[in-house]
Amino acid sequence: MSAALLIIDVQKSSCKDAGIARAIEKAQYDYEHVFASRFVNKESPLIPLMQWTGYDNEELAFAPAPHVRVFDKNVYSSFIDELTAFDEVHLCGYDTDACVYKTALDLIEHNVRPVVLTGLCGSENEHFHKIGLELLKRNIGMNNLK
Secondary structure: OOOEEEEEOOEOOOOOOHHHHHHHHHHHHHOOOEEEEEEOOOOOOHHHHHOOOOOOOOOEOOOOOOOEEEEEEOOOOOOOHHHHHOOEEEEEEEOHHHHHHHHHHHHHHOOOEEEEEEEEEEOOOHHHHHHHHHHHHHHHOHHHEO
């Protein structure tokens, strides 16, 4: 089966680089199967741990194509069972060092190859993005970073 695209948490306040959002908006048309997560900080286990109250109703920073399945989540991972229908899932979005990283590991644990589209990922700052890429290289392999 062809690869799916998973767009992770490209929301207005997390997307620090409008160029990434524009590139993702364009890239979604290159895939037949596209999923997009939206982090919603309601009843999240992150609230008591981090006292973080943002993202309760955050809009996406790109316009999803009609064929994109948008879903909400309240944890780091954007893994959903529907992704196991694919041999390979291409990942992009925010944050490389948290949600993208955790999702890539979850895909592996469900026998799905994660391919991280590094030019379509970002983090709160460049330092965290680079750390995320280094962790991905170590834990999913350099050949799975494009």
